[in-house]
Amino acid sequence: xxxxxxxxxxxxxxxxxxxxxxxxxxxxxxxxxxxxxxxxxxxxxxxxxxxxxxxxxxxxxxxxxxxxxxxxxxxxxxxxxxxxxxxxxxxxxxxxxxxxxxxxxxxxxxxxxx
Amino acid sequence: xxxxxxxxxxxxxxxxxxxxxxxxxxxxxxxxxxxxxxxxxxxxxxxxxxxxxxxxxxxxxxxxxxxxxxxxxxxxxxxxxxxxxxxxxxxxxxxxxxxxxxxxxxxxxxxxxxxxxxxxxxxxxxxxxxxxxxxxxxxxxxxxxxxxxxxxxxxxxxx
Numbered sequence: 001x002x003x004x005x006x007x008x009x010x011x012x013x014x015x016x017x018x019x020x021x022x023x024x025x026x027x028x029x030x031x032x033x034x035x036x037x038x039x040x041x042x043x044x045x046x047x048x049x050x051x052x053x054x055x056x057x058x059x060x061x062x063x064x065x066x067x068x069x070x071x072x073x074x075x076x077x078x079x080x081x082x083x084x085x086x087x088x089x090x091x092x093x094x095x096x097x098x099x100x101x102x103x104x105x106x107x108x109x110x111x112x113x114x
Numbered sequence: 115x116x117x118x119x120x121x122x123x124x125x126x127x128x129x130x131x132x133x134x135x136x137x138x139x140x141x142x143x144x145x146x147x148x149x150x151x152x153x154x155x156x157x158x159x160x161x162x163x164x165x166x167x168x169x170x171x172x173x174x175x176x177x178x179x180x181x182x183x184x185x186x187x188x189x190x191x192x193x194x195x196x197x198x199x200x201x202x203x204x205x206x207x208x209x210x211x212x213x214x215x216x217x218x219x220x221x222x223x224x225x226x227x228x229x230x231x232x233x234x235x236x237x238x239x240x241x242x243x244x245x246x247x248x249x250x251x252x253x254x255x256x257x258x259x260x261x262x263x264x265x266x267x268x269x270x271x272x273x
Contacts, residue, residue: 024231024236024243025255026227026230026231027255027256027258027259030219030220030251043230043234044255044258044259044262045230045231045234045236046258046262047236050235050236051265051266052234052236054234064233064235066234066235067266067269072269072272072273078235083270083273086266086269086270086273087270089266090266090270093259093262093263093266094263096259097256097260097263100256102253102254102255102256103253103254105256106219106220106252106253106254107252107253107255107258108222108227108245108251108252109247109252110227110231110243110244110245111243111245111246112231112237112241113241113242113244
């Protein structure tokens, strides 16, 4: 019997060699209702490529800061941001950790195949 | 310098003296500190370092945050270390602290989390995601945030 490289057995998964797993983590308060002292909410997320902070003030639209770990660029609500935006993101991150403690936080760990 | 006392490495998958890592501890160390392989060793009191690893002093007196900080020092995620030493006494403390942190653990609402990932631009509607740790949250996470903020701070300094 000759070998056919294009044949895939129906019980053998076809593996896309380009595919790779990406780890994604979300860090947030265990209690969904928990807010920071100023009444806002912050959710942190990261992947191999991005660091993300979602900031939502009461009665205002949320802002998503996306820092690209590879290029060092920042997007604010998907629009190109500036150094000042990076500083704002940093300040928000510091505010988040200085008003939280480990025991009230949870991490969601997700694997994404693309 | 005093001689390093003899050590007795034990595989984390076997537990002749009940010292293997619990699933929760292993998942916690892997997720938070990239520790894929943990070796448990015996160490005599007073030892400061062992095979290049820092020995954590006075674990009993440390609070959660300090304990986690020391673990982070032991295995800094940025160095991509894949093994670390957890001391026999220390692991009990880690387990104890984990129990405190585990009070908040809950099942992940998968639909809601998928929507959140989409909103944050971390996946598209058509992409599949798989929830680690049996679809449950892991305790804590502030060190993950702290570590990334350092990365961001460095980028700001370089601009």
